[in-house]
Amino acid sequence: MEKTEIRTFPTISQRHVSVRIPGLKWLLLVIPLIYTFLLLYFPIVNVLKLSFYDQTGFTLHYLQEILTDMLYLKVLWITVKTAFMVTVVTLVLSYPIAYLLVIMESAKMKKLILGIVMVTLWISLLVRTFSWSVILQDHGIINDYLMKLNIIHEPLKLLYNNTGVITGMTHILLPYMVLSLYSVMERIDLRLIQAAQGMGARPWRSFVQIFFPLSLPGVMSGSLIVFVLGLGYFITPALLGGQDNMMISKLIQQNIQNTLNWNLASALSIVLLATTFLLLGFAYWISRFSPILKGDN
Amino acid sequence: MFLRISVFLIMTFMVAPILIMIPLSFSSEVAFHFPPSGYSLQWYQNLWNDNQWMEGLMLSLIVAVSTAILSTVLGIMASLAVRKLEFPGKKIFMNLMVAPMVIPVIVAGIAMYHSFAQFKINNTIVGLTLSHSILAIPIVFVTVLAGLKGMDPNLELAAQSLGSTPIGTFFKVTLPLIRSSVISAGLFAFITSLDEVVVTIFISGSYTKTLPIVMWENMRTQVDPTIAAVSTVLIVVTTAVFLFSPGLVQTKQVGK
Numbered sequence: 001m002e003k004t005e006i007r008t009f010p011t012i013s014q015r016h017v018s019v020r021i022p023g024l025k026w027l028l029l030v031i032p033l034i035y036t037f038l039l040l041y042f043p044i045v046n047v048l049k050l051s052f053y054d055q056t057g058f059t060l061h062y063l064q065e066i067l068t069d070m071l072y073l074k075v076l077w078i079t080v081k082t083a084f085m086v087t088v089v090t091l092v093l094s095y096p097i098a099y100l101l102v103i104m105e106s107a108k109m110k111k112l113i114l115g116i117v118m119v120t121l122w123i124s125l126l127v128r129t130f131s132w133s134v135i136l137q138d139h140g141i142i143n144d145y146l147m148k149l150n151i152i153h154e155p156l157k158l159l160y161n162n163t164g165v166i167t168g169m170t171h172i173l174l175p176y177m178v179l180s181l182y183s184v185m186e187r188i189d190l191r192l193i194q195a196a197q198g199m200g201a202r203p204w205r206s207f208v209q210i211f212f213p214l215s216l217p218g219v220m221s222g223s224l225i226v227f228v229l230g231l232g233y234f235i236t237p238a239l240l241g242g243q244d245n246m247m248i249s250k251l252i253q254q255n256i257q258n259t260l261n262w263n264l265a266s267a268l269s270i271v272l273l274a275t276t277f278l279l280l281g282f283a284y285w286i287s288r289f290s291p292i293l294k295g296d297n
Numbered sequence: 298m299f300l301r302i303s304v305f306l307i308m309t310f311m312v313a314p315i316l317i318m319i320p321l322s323f324s325s326e327v328a329f330h331f332p333p334s335g336y337s338l339q340w341y342q343n344l345w346n347d348n349q350w351m352e353g354l355m356l357s358l359i360v361a362v363s364t365a366i367l368s369t370v371l372g373i374m375a376s377l378a379v380r381k382l383e384f385p386g387k388k389i390f391m392n393l394m395v396a397p398m399v400i401p402v403i404v405a406g407i408a409m410y411h412s413f414a415q416f417k418i419n420n421t422i423v424g425l426t427l428s429h430s431i432l433a434i435p436i437v438f439v440t441v442l443a444g445l446k447g448m449d450p451n452l453e454l455a456a457q458s459l460g461s462t463p464i465g466t467f468f469k470v471t472l473p474l475i476r477s478s479v480i481s482a483g484l485f486a487f488i489t490s491l492d493e494v495v496v497t498i499f500i501s502g503s504y505t506k507t508l509p510i511v512m513w514e515n516m517r518t519q520v521d522p523t524i525a526a527v528s529t530v531l532i533v534v535t536t537a538v539f540l541f542s543p544g545l546v547q548t549k550q551v552g553k
Contacts, residue, residue, distance in 0.1 A: 024463075025381065025382060025463060026382070027374075028374045028375070028377045028378040028381070028382065029374075029375075029378035029382055029384065029390070031371065031374055032371045032372075032374050032375035032378070032394065032434070033375075033390065033393070035371055035434075036393060036394065036397070036431065036434065039409065039412075039427055039428070039430075039431050040397060040400075040405060040408065040409070040431050041393070042412070043408035043409050043411060043412035043413075044400070044404065044405070044408040046408070046411060046412060047404075047407055047408040047411045047412075048408075093307050093310070096300055096303050096304050096307065097304050097307055097308070099300070100300055100301065100304045113304075113308065115539075116308060116311065116312060117311070118539065119535065119536055119539050120311050120312070120315065122485075122488055122535050122538075122539065123315055123531070123532055123535050123536075124491075124492045124509070124528070124531045124532075124535065125492060125494070126492070126494055126509050126512050126513060126516070126528075127315070127318065127528040127531050127532060128314060128315065129516075130318075130512070130516055130524055130525075130528060131314040131315065131317060131318050131528070132314055133516070133520075134317075134321065134329045134520075134525075135314060135317065137329075139328070140329070141317070141329075141330075141331045144330065144331070171310070171311065171314060174311060175311075225399075228399060229399075231401065232401030232402060232403060232404075234402070234403055234495050235494055235495065235513070238517075239516055239517070249401065249402075249403040249495075252403050252404075252407065253403060253407075253498065256407055256410070256499070257498075257499075262411070265407060266407075269401075269403070269404045269407065272401050272403070272404060273400070273401065273404055276399060276400070276401060280399060
C-alpha cells in the first residue's frame with residue numbers, strides 16, 4: 001500500500017500543475033523563436049529578395065553583374081585570398097599553443113595561457129585594430145625601432161596593405177583557432193604516444209604519425225570557423241588595409257551608405273551568405289562521412 | 298624547449314598590442330612613441346571633458362545593460378526549451394538560435410537596418426538594443442545550455458514532486474543552480490554590445506552614436522590620441538569582467 005502511494009504522488013501533482021497552466025511551458029520555445037524570426041530571419045529574407053526584384057520586377061541583372069564584372073570579381077577574389085591567408089597563418093601560430101596546452105603538466109600555466117587566450121578573444125576588436133595601426137605606422141613602434149637599430153633606413157610599408165590586414169585579422173582570429181584545436185586535442189589519449197615511443201618511435205615520428213592525424217578534426221573545424229569569419233570581416237580590413245584590400249563586407253556597406261544601391265548590396269550579401277553556408281554544410285558533411293575527421297576520438 | 302620558446306613568442310604577439318595601449322594612453326605627446334618621452338593624464342582629461350566621448354560612453358552603457366537583460370532572459374528561455382521540452386525539429390531550433398554567430402554580421406546589419414526603417418527604430422536606443430540582442434542571444438544560449446547540462450535534473454523533479462510549480466521550481470531550484478553560467482552569459486552579452494560596431498554603423502545615427510561608433514569615426518578621419526585612453530578603459534573593463542566572472546566558460550563569440 002505504502003509503495004503505491006509514494007509512486008502516485010508525483011503524478012498527481014504534475015497533473016495538477018499542468019491543469020493550472022496548460023501549455024505555458026511552450027512559451028519558452030515560441031518567444032525566442034518569434035523574436036529571432038521577426039528581428040533577424042524575416043529581415044534577411046526581405047533584404048535578399050532585393051537582389052532578384054527591383055522597380056522593373058524580377059531580374060537576375062545584379063547577380064549577373066557581380067559574377068561577370070571584373071571589379072566585383074576582384075573584390076571576391078581578394079576576400080577569399082585574405083581569408084585563406086589568415087587561416088593558414090592562424091593555424092601555424094595556434095597549433096604550437098594548443099599542443100603545448102595539452103602536453104603541459106603545470107595546471108597553473110595552462111590556466112594562465114587559456115586565460116590570456118580568452119581575454120584577448122573578448123577585448124574590443126576596435127581597440128586591437130587601433131593598436132595595430134599605431135604599431136605598424138610609418139613612424140610607428142616597429143619602424144621606429146628598426147630605424148634606430150639601423151636595420152632599415154626607410155620605414156617599411158606595413159600599413160594600408162596586405163601585411164596590415166593579415167597581421168590585424170590574424171591577431172583577432174587567433175583565439176578561435178586555439179580554442180578549436182585545444183577542444184579536440186584535449187581528448188586525444190596521450191598514452192598512445194607513450195606507447196609508440198615505448199616501442200621505439202622517435203618523438204617527432206610519434207607526433208607526425210599519431211598525434212597530428214588525431215588532431216585533424218580540430219584543424220578542420222578551426223580552419224573552417226576562421227575562414228568563414230574572415231570572409232565577413234569588415235572593420236579590420238577597412239582600417240588596416242588600403243584601396244587594394246577592399247573586401248566584400250566593405251563593398252556591401254559602401255553600396256548601402258554611399259551609392260544607395262540596395263539591389264547590388266543584396267546580391268553581394270547572397271554571395272557571402274551562400275559561400276558561408278556551403279562551407280559549413282561541407283564541413284558537416286565531411287564530419288559525418290569521414291571517420292578520421294569525425295571528431296570523437 | 299623550442300616549443301616553449303615559440304609559444305612564448307606567439308603569446309607575446311597576442312598580448313603586446315593590447316598592453317602597449319596602456320602606457321601610450323598616459324603619453325604627454327600627440328604622436329605615439331614607445332616608450333613615451335613623458336607622461337600625463339591629458340587624454341583622460343580629454344575623454345572626461347569631451348561631450349562626444351562621454352555621451353558615446355553613456356549611451357553604450359545604457360544599450361549594453363539593456364541588451365544584457367533582454368538577451369539573458371530570451372537566451373535562458375531558449376535553453377530551457379531545449380532542455381525541458383520534447384519537440385520535433387529540436388536540432389533545427391538549436392541551429393536557428395546559434396546561427397547569428399556565423400551569419401556574416403554585415404548581412405545581419407543591413408537586414409535589420411532595412412526592416413527597422415519601416416518601424417522607424419533606426420537611430421533609437423530601442424533599435425540598438427534589439428539589434429545587439431540578436432547578436433548576444435546565441436552566446437547566452439550556448440553558455441546557459443552548458444550550465445544546464447551540468448545540473449542534476451533530479452533536483453527539479455524532487456522540487457516538483459514536493460508540490461512546487463514549474464515556475465517556482467525554476468526560480469527556487471534551477472536558477473540558483475545555474476547562477477554562475479547565467480552571470481557569465483549576462484556579462485558576455487554586455488561586452489558583446491559594448492564592443493558592437495558593424496551592425497551599429499547602420500542602426501545608429503547622429504543622435505545615437507555609441508562609443509565604438511565615435512571610435513570608428515575618429516580612426517577613419519584623424520588619429521586622436523584620446524582613443525588610446527578610451528581603449529585602456531575598455532581593456533580594463535573587459536579584463537575586470539573576466540576576473541569577476543564566475544568560471545571561465547568557454548563560449549565562442551563569433552563574427553565581427
